[in-house]
Amino acid sequence: MRVMKMFIADYQSLPERTGQVFKMDGEEIVLFRLSSGEVRAIENRSPHPKGGTLSEGLVSGEYLFCPVYDWKISLQDGKVQAPDEGKVKIYQIERDKDHVFIVK
16 A cells, blocks of 8 residues: 655644644645644544534644534544544644645
């Protein structure tokens, strides 16, 4: 299986702890630059049955709080924390100096 890296953003252009939405292959992906400096990428779709987007969510450490339903979502594995249930798609990120790539 061939691994592909697709450029998505310049690291310096990503605001800290604020989501930035990008479209790639028909999908909306939201990137978060954590206070640790790491970058995480997830789909921009709430796992809540009523839907919604996640780009306006609040980031605390390695977690994102859904802006509408306040669900706590892990930015490492996409799992919604108990007592709620669900999961969002996460994307593998690679950073090369000032360039951020999605790895597929």
